[in-house]
Amino acid sequence: MSDTHGIVTIDTGFQRPRFDACYLIVEGGRAAFVDCGTNHSVPAMLAALADRGLPREAVDWLVLTHVHLDHAGGAGLLMQHLPNARLLVHPRGAPHMIDPARLIAGATAVYGEAEMARSYGAIQPVAAERVVAADDGHTLELAGRRLQCIDTPGHARHHLCVWDERSRSWFTGDTFGLSYREFDTEHGAFVIPTTSPVQFEPGPLKASIARLLDFAPEAMYLTHFGRVTGAARLARDLIEQIDAMVAAARATHGRPERHARLAEALTALYLRRARAHGVPLDDARIQALLAVDIELNAQGLAVWLDRN
Structure with a gap:
């Protein structure tokens, strides 16, 4: 196109x-x-x-x-x-x-x-x-x-x-x-x-x-x-989420099964925001579409947390 x-x-x-x-x-x-x-x-x-x-x-x-x-x-x-x-x-x-x-x-x-x-x-x-x-x-x-x-x-x-x-x-x-x-x-x-x-x-x-x-x-x-x-709206959404993702990462620091907990927190964040945006897809479909990104975001946050 x-x-x-x-x-x-x-x-x-x-x-x-x-x-x-x-x-x-x-x-x-x-x-x-x-x-x-x-x-x-x-x-x-x-x-x-x-x-x-x-x-x-x-x-x-x-x-x-x-x-x-x-x-x-x-x-x-x-x-x-x-x-x-x-x-x-x-x-x-x-x-x-x-x-x-x-x-x-x-x-x-x-x-x-x-x-x-x-x-x-x-x-x-x-x-x-x-x-x-x-x-x-x-x-x-x-x-x-x-x-x-x-x-x-x-x-x-x-x-x-x-x-x-x-x-x-x-x-x-x-x-x-x-x-x-x-x-x-x-x-x-x-x-x-x-x-x-x-x-x-x-x-x-x-x-x-x-x-x-x-x-x-x-x-x-x-x-x-x-x-x-x-x-402008999308930038506000991104910055709000970056802050929320960083907070979620810090909340998992030193806790057992950190990666799994962080992935769960990111999943909940994105589902909540998708619902607020009016996305009609069911939870399973949303999670399937974002599965790769949730995994990579959890990895990236963990590496950043360890480095800092």
Whole structure:
């Protein structure tokens, strides 16, 4: 699907439908991708180009919000199909794109070799001369269309968000949380924060969210999943939940079965907020849709708690 600003939402197919998105921006016959999913997502991305009559040579940029594998795992393979493209990434993420050995080792330690192959495929490196490290405020142009990158830590220290002046929208990666379309109601989108297992930092995340709002955006393009509006309300919801999640984590400190207790607390928080938002799905369906995120948020909070 696309909108009037030449932005195409591509479902990468990761995990389930409408879970993981990347974006194609088209301007004046040139193109850029924002995030790319996994190796298994590459055919869908190339098909999106073909559907719009664009040759692969028309892609100038692959912009990564960060290098977690559901956002960047397919970057090396995709770049092999895009002869003119350069890859833009946060300076902390650039070394991992050039030599993904540490990324592969870390993910394999968590998921195991079989799951790595099933979900992500073999991670490919990107030639160093094709990688551009984007410091805070870095701008690029796509056929005259200005895209600005800002440093947005909180979910990860190697995270950036991309401001598109044409659409007055942000490509937010995971900084602006996740919002699945199954939870939409007459009140609009429903959103929850997403932590990461090793680099969640609540203070910087709240500051990053506030910085996004400073641009008075008309829309946010989330990796999980799609375009949402009403950024001011969603930002308030995110910050309230970040505070509630931190409080829940602190309440479990030193208690037995901490992970299970924290997952239960997060489940109760999200169910309560979903009901307040008017989500009509039953509890079991809500929990099923959020199961992966509840698990990851509990892990991320635990790591943050131990570190602090």
